Amino acid sequence: MSIERVVVGSVEIRSVTDGIMPAHPSFLFSGVPPEMYQAALGDEITAEGNLPIKRGSFLVRGSGRTILVDTGIGDKNPQLPGGDLLSNLERLGVRPDEIDVVVNTHLHFDHVGWNCVRRNGAFVPTFPNAEYWIARKEWDFWTDPAILSEEGPHLRSDVLPLKDCSQLRLVDGESAVTPELTLLPTPGHTPGHCSLSISSAGEQAIILGDVAHHPLHLIRFWIAAVDELPRISRRTKRALAERLIAEQALVAGGHFTPDSFGRLVLIDGRRTWQPIKG
Numbered sequence: 255m256s257i258e259r260v261v262v263g264s265v266e267i268r269s270v271t272d273g274i275m276p277a278h279p280s281f282l283f284s285g286v287p288p289e290m291y292q293a294a295l296g297d298e299i300t301a302e303g304n305l306p307i308k309r310g311s312f313l314v315r316g317s318g319r320t321i322l323v324d325t326g327i328g329d330k331n332p333q334l335p336g337g338d339l340l341s342n343l344e345r346l347g348v349r350p351d352e353i354d355v356v357v358n359t360h361l362h363f364d365h366v367g368w369n370c371v372r373r374n375g376a377f378v379p380t381f382p383n384a385e386y387w388i389a390r391k392e393w394d395f396w397t398d399p400a401i402l403s404e405e406g407p408h409l410r411s412d413v414l415p416l417k418d419c420s421q422l423r424l425v426d427g428e429s430a431v432t433p434e435l436t437l438l439p440t441p442g443h444t445p446g447h448c449s450l451s452i453s454s455a456g457e458q459a460i461i462l463g464d465v466a467h468h469p470l471h472l473i474r475f476w477i478a479a480v481d482e483l484p485r486i487s488r489r490t491k492r493a494l495a496e497r498l499i500a501e502q503a504l505v506a507g508g509h510f511t512p513d514s515f516g517r518l519v520l521i522d523g524r525r526t527w528q529p530i531k532g
Contacts, residue, residue, distance in 0.1 A: 256512045257532040260504060263454025265316035265434050267461070267506055269514040270343060272311060272326025272367065273336030276304035282467050284479040294470055305468070309336045309364050310508030312461050313346065316454065317432035319354040322381070323450055323461050324508060328367025330411055339368050340380075353381040355431055358388045359463025360444040361396040362480070363408035370412045377415040386416055387437060390424040392446025440465050440494060442487025443478070449494070458503035465494055467509040469527035472498070472518050495525060504530070 258269045279291045282305065298305055314321040322343075329337035340350065358366055369386065370377040379386065395401065397417070402409055416422040429437045431450070438451040443464040450461040465487075466472050472495045481487040498505060498518045505516050513529035520526070 255532040257515060257530055260459075260506075260515050260530065262452050262459040262504055263434070263457045265314060265452050265454045265459075267452070267459065267515075268313040268346065269308075269506070269508075270311045270313050270322075270339060270346070272309040272328075272339040272342075272364075274306050274308055274511070275327075275335050275364075276300070276302065277307050277467070278304055281479045282307075283470065283476040284481070284484070286476050291470075291476075294474070306511050307467060307509040308511045308514065310510070310514060311339055312450075312506055312508065312514075313343065313348065314435065314450070314452070314461075316434045316452070319432055320348070320352055321355040321357060321431060321435065322353050322384070323357045324359055324365040324463070325356060325368035325380070325412075327364040328369075328412065330367065330372075330408075336364070336367070350381045351383050353384045356381055356384045356386045357431065357437065357448075357450055358386065358392075359449060359461075360447040361388070361392055361409070361413055362444065362464070363405075363412075365464070366408060366412040368412075370415050372411075377411050379416065379419060379421055384421060385423045386419075386421050387423050387425060387429070387431060388416075389437070389439065389446035389448050390426050391439075391441075392444060392448070393424050395445045440490050442481055442483045442485075442490040444482050458501045459506060460494070460498065460503055461506040461508070462494075463508065465490060466507055469507070469510065469516070469518075472505075473525045473527060499525070 312323040326339040327336035434454045436451045440449045452459040516529040
């Protein structure tokens with residue numbers, strides 16, 4: 255049985271989904287021949303030929319702070335499946351005003367959808383007491399006028415409203431969110447993509463963001479069609495895989511379905527994904 259909660263040292267991590275979406279393997283594994291991904295995926299592929307993947311976020315508690323990593327797709331576009339994040343947080347007894355930090359690993363539409371809500375005709379932060387942590391390189395890329403003209407809707411509703419807000423915190427390089435949590439640059443999927451590294455009581459974990467949508471991205475270093483910088487993405491996957499194995503770190507994958515948590519290990523010299531089961 256899949257588990258939704260792990261503890262790393264004194265840090266608690268909970269998987270909190272905003273819903274499930276179907277994704278075609280050719281989208282997740284760009285340029286990979288169908289016979290290769292079909293053999294690797296087996297019965298994970300549905301009768302319709304898709305993979306179900308979570309629109310996943312993580313609730314992290316440590317050092318007296320409550321951190322939300324990514325905010326899903328939101329509910330602004332009723333044609334897109336999702337929008338369950340706030341209700342799922344409520345089931346955990348967590349109100350929006352209890353979130354201390356929101357970390358956006360990157361600014362794709364399915365990771366910022368609950369950054370803001372419409373109130374009195376304007377978009378305002380959903381989490382009124384939270385700092386919103388975003389890599390400066392990521393912010394600069396997506397708020398460039400040329401990108402805004404192509405990707406406008408979600409940026410205008412869930413990113414730009416933070417621009418002049420005191421809650422926005424733009425960061426450069428590795429940055430400590432708490433003594434146990436560090437924002438870790440992992441570029442490639444997007445130029446300023448970051449993951450969240452956790453180190454507590456001698457135990458390690460990394461919340462990936464979209465370094466990997468599926469464990470195969472860490473095993474084969476295949477890239478997704480939406481990786482903005484494919485060559486850098488592959489390098490990042492390789493380097494992160496080596497680190498995960500060397501540190502025996504727990505992995506938290508927001509899109510991994512059904513198992514959000516696991517470890518990347520070497521067995522007979524081959525990278526292997528070992529999900530954590532209940």
